[in-house]
Amino acid sequence: MQLESDKPSRKKPFFPINKNLRNYLRQHGREIALPIAYNDLLNISYSIPLKDKQGRDTLWEKASYDMRDWEYLRESLIQVYAILKTEGDYTFTKHLDVARIDYCTFGNSNPFRIRIVNRFNDNYDHYYIKKEDASRVYGLELEHILSPNRITFLTGNDTLIEEHIPGLPGDVFIQQHLELPETNKIRLAKEFVKFNERCFVRLLGDMRSYNFVVNVTPDIEDYQYRIRAIDFDQQSYEGRKNLYFPQFFKENYPLVELALQHLNPESIAQYQAEERTLMAFRVSVERRRLLELLTIMSGDTISTDEKRRQLREQLGQHFDNPQFLRCRTMGEVVKLTLRQCLKPHIARIHKHQGRII
Incomplete structure (x- = not known):
């Protein structure tokens, strides 16, 4: 059985991205001017716990926002999806919408999960918005280089955008x-x-x-x-x-x-x-x-x-x-x-x- 001393730290601090790492990310197409920041999503009006099909708590909450903020958030989140998927070609975004914004209260990163839906066929996809952290960026880059899996992520505005890994x-x-x-x-x-x-x-x-x-x-x-x-x-x-x-x-x-x-x-x-x-x-x-x-x-x-x-x-x-x-x-x-x-x-x-x- 795993000993208490062999458990990971309950809370890991965030480490800032230094100048050299920032230049590396810019050189390899990771660092861009994002249309939205992690902090923009923190102004939640209220949230509802999300349950799985068996009615169990998923540790995610569905976030709701004031209508005065929603249009800006919606447009910006769709733009981020276009940047992730089509390198910023917005011609494909007219039929896209934000179906849901989920917020996770568990773990270190407290991420937001964005669900983007195609209005023509109701197909949906996800991506994640997190607070920027150097150790996580190093982990993502090492995964991209050393593992059998390529991975897409973006940084900017003290924010980390990660693709959904199915x-x-x-x-x-x-x-x-x-x-x-x-x-x-x-x-x-x-x-x-x-x-x-x-x-x-x-x-x-x-x-x-x-x-x-x-x-x-x-x-x-x-x-x-x-x-x-x-x-x-x-x-x-x-x-x-x-x-x-x-x-x-x-x-x-x-x-x-x-x-x-x-x-x-x-x-x-x-x-x-x-x-x-x-x-x-x-x-x-x-x-x-x-x-x-x-x-x-x-x-x-x-x-x-x-x-x-x-x-x-x-x-x-x-x-x-x-x-x-x-x-x-x-x-x-x-x-x-x-x-x-x-x-x-x-x-x-x-x-x-x-x-x-």
Whole structure:
């Protein structure tokens, strides 16, 4: 069972985006002049708790606004959606409307979820508006570069805009789909091992089941699975090493038991090596961008000195590498962890390509 000391911090502070990170975001098309800011949505007249189909509290509330503010909010939110989806081509917005604004009172970021609806066919989509936070931005960028998933987000006006990541919430999947006869438990266990590896190598923490989603894709005679992180608030913030392994959270124990039941140690080691190799390929492709990001991250403050000292000591012991004790920032810890985990795989890739590293 997970110990109290192994739980993530209840409240993580927001870290400002510094000048170097701001320039990086602008250079790579993330930083733009947004038509609305997070603070514009805080003037809620009243809200109603949202329930799921079983009548349970979702921890989201439907927000309502004064009509004097609504027209501005509506137009601005539709414009943001156009920027996310069509790079600001507003010719497609005439048939769009804001169906709902939801506000989450749970967690660190207190996000707004915006539902955009197509009036012609009632199809809807979502995106999220959050308060800007440097550690979350680093997490999103590392996800974009190192994971098998591309991700779209925008910054500006002290505001972070994130696209909706589709999938079944991990906790819902475990409760309602894990034991279905059509679920391929071996393939699901394999994906959990690979997801566990991805999170640790890039130090993304607090991947409890409600912080990731499961994508199920029909394949030849069966299904394939992809687990995707949806919350990047705990990017290299915590000091305890185990908080970067999804396997150690009690909420994920059914998936851990699945892996232990269906996979032997040799298969687990194989899938871990496969995932590190895939990450090494991505590093080779995005080498300059990743090094630029890690250089900025290494000069930034995104955690406390106490947590940094704790993590570097635990990782130094884990890898039997005293170089971790010289890391002065969490960014340097992330950079060294990536080098420690991926360097052998990158070396083999470059050897096969005839390159020298």
